[in-house]
Amino acid sequence: MSVPFSNPLPVPVLGFCAYSGTGKTTLLKQLIPELNRRGLRLAVIKHAHHNFDVDIPGKDSYEMRKAGARQMLVASHVRWALMTEDAVDGDPKLDHLLKQIEADKVDIVLVEGFKKLTLPKIELHRAAHGKPFIHEQDDNIVAIACCDDTNTPAELKRLDLNNVGQIADFVVEYQQNWQQPAAELPIQLPQALDSDNAYQQGLSVAQGITYVLDSINATSNSELCSLDELDNRVLATDVISPVNVPQQTNSAMDGYAFAYDSVSQTPLKVVGEVFAGHEYGQTLNAGEAVRIMTGAPVPAGADTIMPRELTKEENGELSLLEAKSIKAGQHVRLAGEDIAKDAVALKAGTRMSAAEVGLMASLGLSQAQVSKAPTIAVFSTGDEVSQPGDALKPNCIYDSNRYTIKTMAKRLGCKVIDLGIIEDNEDALMQTLTQASEQADIVISSGGVSVGNADYIKTALAKLGAINFWRINMRPGRPLAVGKLNNATFFGLPGNPVAVMVSFLQFVQPAVRKLAGEKNWQPTFLPAVADENLRSREGRTEFLRGIYHVGNDGQLHVKSTGAQGSGMLNSMVQGNCLIVIGEQPKSVAAGNTVFIQPFADVL
Numbered sequence: 095m096s097v098p099f100s101n102p103l104p105v106p107v108l109g110f111c112a113y114s115g116t117g118k119t120t121l122l123k124q125l126i127p128e129l130n131r132r133g134l135r136l137a138v139i140k141h142a143h144h145n146f147d148v149d150i151p152g153k154d155s156y157e158m159r160k161a162g163a164r165q166m167l168v169a170s171h172v173r174w175a176l177m178t179e180d181a182v183d184g185d186p187k188l189d190h191l192l193k194q195i196e197a198d199k200v201d202i203v204l205v206e207g208f209k210k211l212t213l214p215k216i217e218l219h220r221a222a223h224g225k226p227f228i229h230e231q232d233d234n235i236v237a238i239a240c241c242d243d244t245n246t247p248a249e250l251k252r253l254d255l256n257n258v259g260q261i262a263d264f265v266v267e268y269q270q271n272w273q274q275p276a277a278e279l280p281i282q283l284p285q286a287l288d289s290d291n292a293y294q295q296g297l298s299v300a301q302g303i304t305y306v307l308d309s310i311n312a313t314s315n316s317e318l319c320s321l322d323e324l325d326n327r328v329l330a331t332d333v334i335s336p337v338n339v340p341q342q343t344n345s346a347m348d349g350y351a352f353a354y355d356s357v358s359q360t361p362l363k364v365v366g367e368v369f370a371g372h373e374y375g376q377t378l379n380a381g382e383a384v385r386i387m388t389g390a391p392v393p394a395g396a397d398t399i400m401p402r403e404l405t406k407e408e409n410g411e412l413s414l415l416e417a418k419s420i421k422a423g424q425h426v427r428l429a430g431e432d433i434a435k436d437a438v439a440l441k442a443g444t445r446m447s448a449a450e451v452g453l454m455a456s457l458g459l460s461q462a463q464v465s466k467a468p469t470i471a472v473f474s475t476g477d478e479v480s481q482p483g484d485a486l487k488p489n490c491i492y493d494s495n496r497y498t499i500k501t502m503a504k505r506l507g508c509k510v511i512d513l514g515i516i517e518d519n520e521d522a523l524m525q526t527l528t529q530a531s532e533q534a535d536i537v538i539s540s541g542g543v544s545v546g547n548a549d550y551i552k553t554a555l556a557k558l559g560a561i562n563f564w565r566i567n568m569r570p571g572r573p574l575a576v577g578k579l580n581n582a583t584f585f586g587l588p589g590n591p592v593a594v595m596v597s598f599l600q601f602v603q604p605a606v607r608k609l610a611g612e613k614n615w616q617p618t619f620l621p622a623v624a625d626e627n628l629r630s631r632e633g634r635t636e637f638l639r640g641i642y643h644v645g646n647d648g649q650l651h652v653k654s655t656g657a658q659g660s661g662m663l664n665s666m667v668q669g670n671c672l673i674v675i676g677e678q679p680k681s682v683a684a685g686n687t688v689f690i691q692p693f694a695d696v697l
């Protein structure tokens with residue numbers, strides 16, 4: 095039976111496996127110096143099956159450990175050793191041990207033992223021992239080192255067990271060709287949709303997003319907006335720079351401008367002064383310098399700037415301190431080095447923000463063509479749902495969903511039509527839905543998409559459009575309706591308030607961004623260390639509300655907000671991110687890495 099292993103290090107890990115008596119340790123003792131000669135820096139991990147001790151009774155470190163120190167680090171000027179009391183049931187965990195290695199100090203980790211792990215390994219085999227092949231049971235064998243009399247499959251790399259140099263060459267090649275696998279995000283897009291299966295088994299989140307994106311076309315309508323209206327709008331056309339930025343070659347420092355070739359002629363003669371917004375109208379001669387301010391144009395004949403603090407001017411003569419370190423062209427900003435005239439300064443599909451608006455202004459442009467902002471119509475359903483501000487009737491709840499949806503939609507630059515709370519009555523719903531689909535690009539409702547029976551929304555939708563009622567393998571936000579209502583896209587989000595927000599972020603957000611013409615947007619996934627065990631179920635993507643912070647180790651750390659009921663809106667208030675655990679892991683143990691989606695973009 096193989097045990098899953100994933101390498102946590104940015105360097106390769108290569109195992110050596112064999113039945114006992116094959117000579118693993120003997121080979122490794124010969125291989126290590128061969129690899130050192132080839133310039134490879136090695137770490138070695140060995141699995142010992144007995145209760146070993148590396149310390150010597152009587153030594154201080156031994157005595158202190160025996161006195162009860164769980165970790166004992168003994169260090170001298172040549173080496174240090176960390177001994178940890180870490181009794182576990184079964185084998186020690188290789189990924190945990192590997193995390194103790196200083197990966198920047200080694201090129202590869204060789205591992206002896208741990209043969210059950212799905213770890214790339216070289217099998218050592220001696221036919222004379224009459225033992226079975228390991229590679230017949232283990233797909234992770236990358237090569238077999240054996241003797242002449244052994245038959246091996248043609249597709250398996252064969253090495254000579256008695257030729258240590260050849261094995262060393264193989265290890266070097268393995269190390270050089272190894273590539274760190276790309277991080278596997280919990281939601282991988284796009285994902286093909288098998289609709290027959292989807293109805294029975296539900297859709298993965300990635301399938302749901304792919305389906306939504308496939309059914310949305312970017313708008314072709316656009317309008318001209320002034321600089322002050324551009325924030326959060328999406329460019330419909332490329333912005334072409336009408337000018338060089340900077341317009342002229344200028345100084346990046348307050349100091350002196352001169353020709354680099356004049357450095358040998360110091361002291362230089364100071365012949366003038368130039369301020370930003372002005373120019374020194376003449377050409378500098380060899381041996382001359384001008385006093386220059388940051389942003390002022392570099393005069394003709396000069397190509398190098400010396401900051402004022404590295405100079406001394408006396409009676410019109412300029413000495414250069416540290417003259418030897420001067421580089422030709424230093425502290426000069428060349429015309430067009432930021433953006434050249436006629437170059438694309440901003441691409442169509444860019445969502446405008448402070449930097450983009452500022453850049454447009456820096457080009458002297460006062461307006462841009464942007465895609466028409468999507469219009470979203472939103473309503474709520476359910477007899478129990480009441481309008482905030484009204485008295486709350488018995489057994490009712492206030493409508494929070496319409497307000498979270500409207501707020502998120504506005505953050506995404508949408509115009510919003512609020513259709514209020516629609517009573518659970520088919521005629522009223524039909525009328526509202528028809529009206530909404532004429533006015534809006536996207537119509538969103540919340541509630542009524544699960545299996546409850548007081549839901550007229552399903553019958554009304556079925557009459558007016560083509561709507562799929564999906565079950566998404568996620569929590570929260572399992573039920574989701576998506577489809578067309580005339581020309582508008584319809585989203586029926588689940589009623590539970592947290593499910594509404596999570597479904598909006600995962601499915602409506604990509605749709606809005608695509609509709610608005612935004613290109614190259616990807617959901618953010620940041621790795622963070624889990625500060626506690628996080629529960630999840632295999633086959634379902636879990637969106638836990640989390641709180642992340644930067645730990646003392648400089649890495650992001652995250653913990654959950656606590657109770658995770660999908661009606662607990664307060665968990666979204668307490669949290670600053672979603673912790674996203676994909677379909678594979680059953681749960682994540684404290685200390686392992688998970689992916690988070692910070693709320694910063696939309697909430």
Ligand SMILES: Nc1nc2c(c(=O)[nH]1)N[C@H]1C(S)=C(S)[C@@H](COP(=O)(O)OP(=O)(O)OC[C@H]3O[C@@H](n4cnc5c(N)ncnc54)[C@H](O)[C@@H]3O)O[C@H]1N2
Pocket residue numbers: 474475476478479491492493494495496540541542543544545546571572573587588589590591593660661
């Ligand atoms: N037998 C089953 N029951 C449920 C299932 C299921 O698969 N089988 N799924 C559960 C899940 S998961 C969710 S989520 C909910 C979603 O159901 P609906 O979309 O039909 O939503 P409702 O039943 O109308 O409401 C659920 C919940 O949310 C509250 N709600 C509704 N609208 C609002 C609003 N505008 N503002 C605030 N809160 C709202 C409502 O009062 C309910 O408490 O179904 C589970 N059941």
Ligand code: MOO
Pocket residue numbers: 568569570571572573588590592593660661
């Ligand atoms: O979507 Mo529901 O909120 O999973 O409980």
